[in-house]
Structures are given as structure tokens and as C-alpha cells.
Amino acid sequence: xxxxxxxxxxxxxxxxxxxxxxxxxxxxxxxxxxxxxxxxxxxxxxxxxxxxxxxxxxxxxxxxxxxxxxxxxxxxxxxxxxxxxxxxxxxxxxxxxxxxxxxxxxxxxxx
Amino acid sequence: xxxxxxxxxxxxxxxxxxxxxxxxxxxxxxxxxxxxxxxxxxxxxxxxxxxxxxxxxxxxxxxxxxxxxxxxxxxxxxxxxxxxxxxxxxxxxxxxxxxxxxxxxxxxxxxxxxxxx
Numbered sequence: 530x531x532x533x534x535x536x537x538x539x540x541x542x543x544x545x546x547x548x549x550x551x552x553x554x555x556x557x558x559x560x561x562x563x564x565x566x567x568x569x570x571x572x573x574x575x576x577x578x579x580x581x582x583x584x585x586x587x588x589x590x591x592x593x594x595x596x597x598x599x600x601x602x603x604x605x606x607x608x609x610x611x612x613x614x615x616x617x618x619x620x621x622x623x624x625x626x627x628x629x630x631x632x633x634x635x636x637x638x639x640x
Numbered sequence: 641x642x643x644x645x646x647x648x649x650x651x652x653x654x655x656x657x658x659x660x661x662x663x664x665x666x667x668x669x670x671x672x673x674x675x676x677x678x679x680x681x682x683x684x685x686x687x688x689x690x691x692x693x694x695x696x697x698x699x700x701x702x703x704x705x706x707x708x709x710x711x712x713x714x715x716x717x718x719x720x721x722x723x724x725x726x727x728x729x730x731x732x733x734x735x736x737x738x739x740x741x742x743x744x745x746x747x748x749x750x751x752x753x754x755x756x757x
Contacts, residue, residue, distance in 0.1 A: 560743045572731065572747040585744045619685065623743050628675050628735075631685035 530556055533622050533632035541638045547608040550635045554601050554622030561603040562629060563595060566617040575618075578603055607637075615639045642667045642734050646748035653722045654756050660707075661717045661751045663732030671737040674708065675745070676717045680728040688730070691715065693737075719753075727755045 534553045542548050554561050562585075563575040574587040578597035595605040601622075607614055615638050621629035643666045653659035665674070676688040691699045691708050699706050703723075707716045719726055732748040 562743055562745070564745075571749045572745075574744045574746070577743045579743070587744070621685075621745075628673070628687045628690050629743065629745060630687060631677075633684040 533620055533630055535618075535620050535632040535635050537635060538633065539636045539638075541640060542610050543640050544610055544612060546610050547606065548610060548637060549604055549606045550618055550620075550637075552603045552605075552620030552622075552632060554603070554620075555624075555630055558622035558624055558630070559601055560623040561597055561601060562621045562623070563603070563605050564619045564621065565589075566619055566634070567615075572619070575605065610639045612639050642669075642672075642736070642746050644732050644734050644746050644748040646730075646732055646751050648751045649749070650752045650754070652754040652756060653719070655722055655724060657722055658718060658720045659722055659753065661719075661730050661732075661753065663715045663717070663748055665713050665715065665732070665734050667713070667734065669736060673735040673737070674706075674715045675733040675735070676704070676706070676715075677731045677733060677747075678726075678728045679731065679750075680725075685731070689717070722755050724755050724757060727753055729753070 536551045560579045562577040566572045577585040581597045592608045597603045617634045619634045621631045623629045645664045672693045674691045677685050678688050679685045689701045703720045705718045729750045731750045733745040
């Protein structure tokens with residue numbers, strides 16, 4: 530089976546812009562989660578989607594949003610980018626039970 | 641809220657030796673899942689091993705094994721016969737039970753493992 534894929538792999542944006550990141554889960558996985566990884570804060574949970582519904586949300590401002598499509602692909606959007614949004618954004622997909630399987634991440638740099 | 645603590649920011653081991661990475665967690669739940677993930681430099685996160693809290697037997701995956709002490713809320717990872725390819729950041733993670741609505745992982749800060757030839 531193909532693994533979790535994320536596009537794009539790298540992004541450079543400027544403050545105030547918005548960005549959309551995409552994630553394709555492993556075939557058959559219906560749950561998709563997003564995490565932000567930074568050197569200072571480590572890995573922090575953003576949100577989780579299952580069957581197009583957000584089931585879980587972390588402690589992030591409303592500028593961070595996401596959605597899931599009927600084919601389980603997911604997107605996350607960050608509006609009005611701030612310098613502190615520079616991070617590695619990881620997507621993970623899960624089968625019904627078991628661990629989460631991560632994609633390679635999207636490295637976002639905000640200038 | 642659950643917390644995960646990895647008290648060793650960095651560890652090093654000689655090739656072919658054994659190393660143990662520590663992890664403690666805090667929870668009021670009786671059933672949960674624990675994981676170790678490996679993140680090599682500039683490469684993606686890989687699931688190394690998982691443990692269900694209701695299972696008393698410690699999980700093992702080839703050279704990787706865990707020492708799960710539920711009462712002490714401790715979950716250490718032992719890597720035997722260390723190889724150069726084991727060099728990575730290792731994260732301990734906790735997940736609540738309930739499957740359906742709890743796919744959120746809570747991670748520790750990580751332990752950077754260096755393997756010396």
C-alpha cells in the first residue's frame with residue numbers, strides 16, 4: 530500500500546498570506562489527523578477528521594482550519610499567516626484500531 | 641489532560657550495544673495506548689512499537705522492546721544491538737481509548753539518539 534502523502538513538501542509564504550496543505554491517507558484509512566511540529570513546542574495536535582467530520586480539535590486559533598473529502602483526502606488551511614506559524618505540518622492517517630501513520634510533512638516557512 | 645514526559649533530551653550508544661529510552665506519562669484513564677515513534681533527520685515519522693494498556697505482556701518488535709509498568713506509569717523503549725540506522729529522534733506518545741473519537745496523540749518532547757560506530 531502507498532503511504533501517506535503530503536503536498537507540497539515545502540512552502541514559503543509571507544506574513545498575512547494564507548496557505549492550504551493537502552494530505553492523502555493510506556487507502557482504507559478514514560481518520561486523518563494533523564500536527565504541528567516546532568523546535569520550541571514539539572508536536573502539537575491540530576485536529577482530526579473522520580468521514581468528513583471534525584471529531585477532535587487542539588488548542589489552536591481559528592486561523593487554523595481543515596476539511597476532509599469523501600475520498601478521505603484532507604486539507605488544512607492557515608489564514609493570515611504569522612511568523613510563528615513556521616513549522617513542519619504533519620498529517621497522519623489511522624485504521625480503526627492501532628497507531629497513526631505519518632506522512633513526510635510540509636515544511637512551511639513564513640517570512 | 642494527559643501528559644507525556646521524556647526526561648532524556650539526548651542519549652548516545654555504541655553500535656551493537658543496548659540502550660534504553662525513558663518515558664513517563666500521567667493519566668487518570670485505565671485503558672489507553674502507548675507508542676514509540678522514530679523520526680530520522682529530515683525523514684518522516686515511523687511507528688516503532690505500540691502497547692495496549694490492558695495487555696500485561698510487553699510488546700516486542702525485532703530489536704525493539706518495551707518495559708511497560710502501568711502502576712508506575714512508565715513506558716521505556718529498549719533497543720538491542722544498536723545500528724547506525726537507529727540514530728533518530730524518538731518520541732513517546734499516548735492515546736486515549738475509545739477508538740472512534742480519540743485519535744489524538746499526545747507526544748513527549750523527544751529523545752535524540754546518537755549511535756557511535
